[in-house]
Amino acid sequence: MIEAGDCNEGEAAEAFGARHDQLRLVEAVVFASANPVSVADIALRLPAGADVEGLLADLAALYAGRGVNLTKVAGGWAFRTAPDLGFLLRQDAVEPRRLSRAALETLAIIAYHQPVTRAEIEAIRGVATSKGTLDVLMEAGWIRMRGRRRAPGRPVTYGTTVGFLDHFGLESVGDLPGLEELKGAGLLDTVPPSAQGIPGPNDDEALSGDEDPLGDDPGDLLSGR
Missing domain, CATH: 1.10.10.10 (Winged helix-like DNA-binding domain superfamily/Winged helix DNA-binding domain)
Incomplete structure (x- = not known):
């Protein structure tokens, strides 16, 4: 000064x-x-x-x-x-594609439990998750494939994107509402199994200790296993 x-x-x-x-x-x-x-x-x-x-x-x-x-x-x-x-400006906004309940639940689980595999998402929701649900979220630019879990079958892990934060007006995933608030809003009805725990949201770009990078095989970007 x-x-x-x-x-x-x-x-x-x-x-x-x-x-x-x-x-x-x-x-x-x-x-x-x-x-x-x-x-x-x-x-x-x-x-x-x-x-x-x-x-x-x-x-x-x-x-x-x-x-x-x-x-x-x-x-x-x-x-x-x-x-x-x-x-006042909503009438000029482009109406986004409306997400299904399954997609909303899946998005919430990925946001809070990332990095998370499709099997882990299904374990938390208690029902099967179609590949189409994950495809919709990736097309929206809200989730991404992070890597492969060091586990049998080498399943792909998922996490959120910068586009997810931008769309929902968040500075970081730490600004997400609590799980109780999500359940209160009807976006998440199930409780994660005790073995799964309820981790704090973390979208660190670095791979975790149990993840390996996605391979160069184009199938990695298509299979979503």
Whole structure:
């Protein structure tokens, strides 16, 4: 911060102009991106040592009372319609494909238990899960194949995507509601077997100790075993 007496009027104007230009650049980078932008990506566009976090905080405050807000989502920053105006724009929104109850339950289980296999999903739901259900969620861009479990049959493991966080307005899977809230909303009726436990949501990109990378065989991307 520039304190009175630290520099002359010309130097103060120059320093203000530099920060103002940086603020405009951050605004442009976030506005032009189709996906949430991380602090690291923004920093690449700014001079070394730029206060990216401070610039984002200033920009968020600037947009706080406007029709669009600067919001932290999916581990990055993006402009989103102000929450109190969303209902006015629903008539212009593209109606998304409505998910079946099975797909909603499957998505919830993957979000909370990832990395999870199809067999584990079925054990939690208590019913068979069709490959079509998983295909719908992958086509929506909400889940992905992570790797293969080190177990007989080498089943594929599933996890959520950045697109899932972005669509549901989450900064991380840690912001998901509790399982009791999901059951209260009718999205999850069953209780995981005691052996399965109820893990904390974790969408770490790194493979866990019992996972191996997907193979180069194209069948890996088609079988979904």
